[in-house]
Amino acid sequence: MVEKSYIVSIIVLTMVNIVDSITYSCVGPSLIFYVTDMGGYQNAYGLIVSASWISTLAMTTFYGLWVDGNGYKFHAPYAASFAMGFTGSILYFLAQIFPRGIWAVSAIFMGRLITGMGAAGHTLAYSWIATAIPRDGQRMVLTILSLTRTGGMVIGPFVNFMVAKVDTVWEIFGFAIPVNENNSVGLVVALGEVILFTATF
Secondary structure: OOHHHHHHHHHHHHHHHHHHHHHHHHHHHHHHHHHHOOOOOHHHHHHHHHHHHHHHHHHHHHHHHHHHHHHOHHHHHHHHHHHHHHHHHHHHHOOOHHOOOOHHHHHHHHHHHHHHHHHHHHHHHHHHHHHHOOOHHHHHHHHHHHHHHHHHHHHHHHHHHOOOOOEEEEEEOOOEEEEEEEOOHHHHHHHHHHHHHHHHO
16 A cells, blocks of 8 residues: 555656656657757657757666665755756757757757756656655555556657747847747647646745
């Protein structure tokens, strides 16, 4: 059985799963168009996708060592994870204001790279389950997380449909920032990271 004191933590973990699934459902379909619209080619798209996954893989070990070394305290690693996710998503969004070509594509690359580093911290959910949830309750919690990830994949296309209609310009500190179906995804992901950061604390 799962103790009531863990219920809030499980809810937060389900939110992490949902946001992750929505993120991949939104970024995946639009990334190739964002890269090509900003002057990149298909090889740049492949490099960006690969960099995101490689940074996630590399940082997963870092987060694991961090938790092992601090006495299995998860708040700080999660906070760092969400902060990097937010930073990367904002950079992804702002790539639109960089000169078209290598600068804009590099901004998209760095945005996805940093976001991938943040996403690696989301795998801490399984470490937390292994250390906090009694063995007889772990199967139920893992099943819930699996269901919520699937639910996020269902919600993702609807979010993608909504951002596909975005086409405007924001004036921020004297800069005209186009907000369209490609870069608005970054704002959606950044908002998700803020919600997760707030929920964690």
